Every structure is written in structure tokens, then in C-alpha cells.
Amino acid sequence: MQEAPNQASGWKSAVYAAIIYVGIALIFTAWGVFFGPSAAQVGSTRPEETIPGHVAELAVFGLILGLGSMIVYSRKGLYLAFLLPTLTVALDIDHLPAYLGYAETIRPAHSFVFIVVALALTAIMIKALYMELAMASAFMAHMAVDTGIFAPFSPVTFWYVQLDPYRLPFAAGALLCAVAAGAALRKSQGIINGGGPMGNA
Numbered sequence: 001m002q003e004a005p006n007q008a009s010g011w012k013s014a015v016y017a018a019i020i021y022v023g024i025a026l027i028f029t030a031w032g033v034f035f036g037p038s039a040a041q042v043g044s045t046r047p048e049e050t051i052p053g054h055v056a057e058l059a060v061f062g063l064i065l066g067l068g069s070m071i072v073y074s075r076k077g078l079y080l081a082f083l084l085p086t087l088t089v090a091l092d093i094d095h096l097p098a099y100l101g102y103a104e105t106i107r108p109a110h111s112f113v114f115i116v117v118a119l120a121l122t123a124i125m126i127k128a129l130y131m132e133l134a135m136a137s138a139f140m141a142h143m144a145v146d147t148g149i150f151a152p153f154s155p156v157t158f159w160y161v162q163l164d165p166y167r168l169p170f171a172a173g174a175l176l177c178a179v180a181a182g183a184a185l186r187k188s189q190g191i192i193n194g195g196g197p198m199g200n201a
Contacts, residue, residue, distance in 0.1 A: 014079040017122055017131045021138075022090050024118045025109040029094040031155045032108030040105045040151070040158035054145070055089055061141050062088030065178035069134060072182025080134060080185070084178060087138030088145075110146070111154040115139045130185035137177035144171035 062085030069084060070077040094109035108114075118139075119132050126132075143150075144167050149160040 010077065010079045011082075013126050013128055013131055014083040016126055017083060017135055018086055018090065020121050020125065021087050021118050021135060022093060024114060024121065025091060025093050028109040028111065028114050028155060029097060029104065032094070032105035033097050033102055036105035036108065036155065037158055038103075040160075055092070057145050058089045058092070058142060059085045061145055061174075062086070062138060065137055065141055065174055066134075068175070069137070069178040069182040072179055073130075073185045077182065077185060080130075080181060083131075083134050084138050084141070087135060088141045091139065091142045105151065105154060105158055106160065107146075107150045108154050110143065110150040112152050113154060113156055128185075128188075130181045130188065133177045133181035133184055137174045137181060140170045140174035140177065143167070144174055 063081065065088075066081035066084030069080040073080065091109060094104075094107060097104040115136065118135060122128075122132050122135055143163065147164055147167070148162070150163050151158045151160050153159065
């Protein structure tokens with residue numbers, strides 16, 4: 001009988017997923033700085049005094065999703081409660097050039113192209129459905145908290161749309177994916193253990 005993955009391997013996968021997510025976000029950010037059309041580039045971001053509150057909103061929503069995902073799996077899935085808020089906040093790394101005073105395209109990694117690439121690479125490198133679902137949940141959680149405009153197909157095209165009308169669907173998608181992540185991990189543990197009690201890793 002194959003031994004179920006332990007907590008150490010779960011934490012390792014979570015760290016790898018975070019590295020993949022942030023790494024691809026930085027690549028999209030660099031693309032927006034160096035190759036984005038000048039008409040789509042801006043050098044400013046939200047007022048500095050509003051940043052702590054916005055980060056707190058992102059972190060709290062991500063934490064709620066992470067705890068929900070962990071509860072669906074088991075209390076031993078603490079890495080899910082860590083991963084979801086981390087990724088939810090980390091998407092804003094694509095604002096870094098603007099904070100440093102460089103012109104860049106608006107929210108270059110707030111893009112469906114970004115999340116598809118991140119999910120594909122995660123599927124290839126980690127091969128764990130629950131990690132892909134957690135990543136999708138974090139992305140949608142971030143989009144649910146944000147307001148304003150974004151380019152849904154950046155960097156293929158910098159056609160901008162208002163995010164506000166889609167915040168509720170993004171929030172619902174984030175919740176569904178978080179629950180599905182915990183359920184997928186719980187199911188995988190049961191399969192690995194030959195159909196015995198689930199959620200014991």
C-alpha cells in the first residue's frame with residue numbers, strides 16, 4: 001500500500017506553488033514594463049495610505065478561504081490556510097514597478113492568461129489538483145476584492161474592462177475552488193490509502 005503524503009510534503013508543495021505563482025507574476029510584470037504599449041502604461045498606483053487596508057482585506061479573505069479549505073480536508077492541512085492568503089496578496093507584486101516609479105501596464109498579472117499559465121505549470125511541476133484549485137481560488141479572491149479596471153487577456157492584448165461588475169462571481173468562484181481544494185486533497189488521501197479513512201495525512 002502506498003504511503004499517503006505527510007504534512008512536510010504538503011508544505012513543500014505549497015512553497016513550490018507560491019514560487020511558481022510569484023515567478024510568473026514577475027514575468028508578466030516585466031513584460032508589461034518592457035513590451036507593453038505606451039498607451040496602456042501608467043506610473044501611479046493607489047494612494048499609499050490605502051495600501052495597508054487593501055492588503056488586510058486581501059489577506060483576511062484569503063485566510064477565510066484557506067481555513068475553509070483546511071476544514072474540508074482536516075486540521076492537518078494547515079498549509080492550505082497559509083497558501084491561500086499568501087497567494088491572494090502576492091498577486092499585487094505586479095504593482096512593484098509603479099511603486100518604484102516606472103511606467104508599466106495596468107495590473108499586468110491580473111489576467112486570465114496569467115492564471116492559465118500558472119495553473120498549467122503547477123499541474124506539470126507539482127501534479128496535485130488541490131494545489132491548482134487553491135491557486136485558482138486565491139486568484140479569484142484577489143479579483144473579488146479589487147476594483148477598477150484590468151486587462152483580462154494581458155499580455156496578449158491590453159483591452160481594459162471594469163472589474164466591479166464581476167467581483168461577486170469572482171468571490172463565488174474563489175469559495176467554490178477553496179472548498180474543492182480541500183475536497184480534492186481529502187479524496188486523494190483516501191485513494192492513496194486504498195479507499196480507507198480519508199484526510200489522515
